[in-house]
Amino acid sequence: MANSFGVVKKAKRNMIAGTINKFVVMLCPFITRTIVQRVIGAQYLGLDSLFSSILTVLSLSEMGISSAIVYCMYKPVAEGDTKAVNAILNFYRKVYRIIGIVVLFLGLCIIPFLPRLITGSVPEGINITLLYLIYLFNTVISYFLFAYLLPLVTANQRDDLNSNRNTLVTLFFTVLRVAVLFLTKSYIYYIALIPLLTITNNIWIAYTVKKAFPELSKCAGNVPSSQIAELKKQVAGTFISKLCGVTRNSLDSIFVSAFLGLSLTAIYNNYYYILSAVITMLSVVSASLIGGIGNHVATRSKDENFNELKRVDFLYLSLAGWCSTCLICLYQPFMRIWMGEQMMLPNVAVVLFVVYFYLLKLGDMRSMYADTSGLFWVSKWRALGESVCNFVLNYSLGKMFGIYGIITATIISLFFCNYIWSVQITFKHYFKRSAGEFYLYQLKYSLVNLGICIVTLLICKGVSFLFSGKVIVLCIRAVVCVVIPLLLYYTFYRKTDNYIYCKKLLIKR
Known part of the structure; x- marks a missing residue:
């Protein structure tokens, strides 16, 4: 009975924090899109949509891995098997770094083709390559920092920790980015804050997870080969289920830019x-x-x-x-x-x-x-x-x-x-x-x-x-x-x- 009460309590806590986070995550882009369009123009919103779509497609290799890791963590977390959790985490960290290298390589390969993905003019004084590299750095940096710790939060039914962190960081950086845009009228400065947001998020993830689960957050040991086979199966299944949804709007945005302009x-x-x-x-x-x-x-x-x-x-x-x-x-x-x-x-x-x-x-x-x-x-x-x-x-x-x-x-x-x-x-x-x-x-x-x-x-x-x-x-x-x-x-x-x-x-x- 006590265990059931604990599960219900965690579920309610996660739901409340998640609902607030969803509201903030929906509202903040609405505010920033409005201000960018009013202050510096719609073409900058087009660049944001284009680069985000390209990097979403490039990040397809990550899809399914997080879900599969969480699935494999449920049992050892419930049984208190610290050694098994640490081994899975160690495996996940290695995989994430390999994915980061792959995304970085593919992202750099796209640079020569960027002009072909944009029809018409671009905003005056904007270095498209520099801007794209900032977006690429923002996408890649998480793979090399502490994003691999997030499955621990979900496996321990503490998604509220992630939701609360994401809510606070999103609110703070939305205010900061809007202030910078008003003061400088510079899109480069505005975009340069995105990697800073990602780095802050990752450092906070590491602090929160290691404080909440000090024994579980150590990367050590190796996952048995039989479990790696199960992970591959779970990854393949989840990847297939998410493939269409992720590429659907991303491909649309890329083709709109290529044919019709920013x-x-x-x-x-x-x-x-x-x-x-x-x-x-x-x-x-x-x-x-x-x-x-x-x-x-x-x-x-x-x-x-x-x-x-x-x-x-x-x-x-x-x-x-x-x-x-x-x-x-x-x-x-x-x-x-x-x-x-x-x-x-x-x-x-x-x-x-x-x-x-x-x-x-x-x-x-x-x-x-x-x-x-x-x-x-x-x-x-x-x-x-x-x-x-x-x-x-x-x-x-x-x-x-x-x-x-x-x-x-x-x-x-x-x-x-x-x-x-x-x-x-x-x-x-x-x-x-x-x-x-x-x-x-x-x-x-x-x-x-x-x-x-x-x-x-x-x-x-x-x-x-x-x-x-x-x-x-x-x-x-x-x-x-x-x-x-x-x-x-x-x-x-x-x-x-x-x-x-x-x-x-x-x-x-």
């Missing part, structure tokens, strides 16, 4: 930033459900879990539909206030972004059953297929249709590879049944979502016709987006079994 890259990423913020908020729902779903996959029949999938998917699709409605009704009024008319995309692009968002969310609940049943390796060709499809379509459609082509390319790869193909894999290898019933089920609720979205949008158009103030229009539209969809959802669903079930589930939680 200013449009900044505008594209402003819209994507709002999209990712909504995705982050919805992740709270999936995070709260995945533990229970994992337990049910292990203890219940496939038929029971299929029925459960339909119920939780009903709730999630309703939330995703409501978020889609809010996005299509509020995107442009918000962007008009935030960045101004000159930093807005046409309405067609907004519709494409909303379709992009909804397709991304369409498979979230189903994917949790795939993940908890260990279908990572089975999905390897699907993951590779989506990445290749996205790359080829980004190049071809981006060249022909510009920003519309690039977003459409992502939508096509999402629909056929991330949705259709993934559903087939999950139903073939886990549920052991035809996916037809699930497709029809999602189509029915998606059509309802589309109808609610259209009705709400028409009412919001009327609001814009009646009122002229930007802030007033945004506020009234926001109220409409809350009231109208809720009334329509209640009208459509109030007598259905899924609605009654989800209502009880939400009240319980």
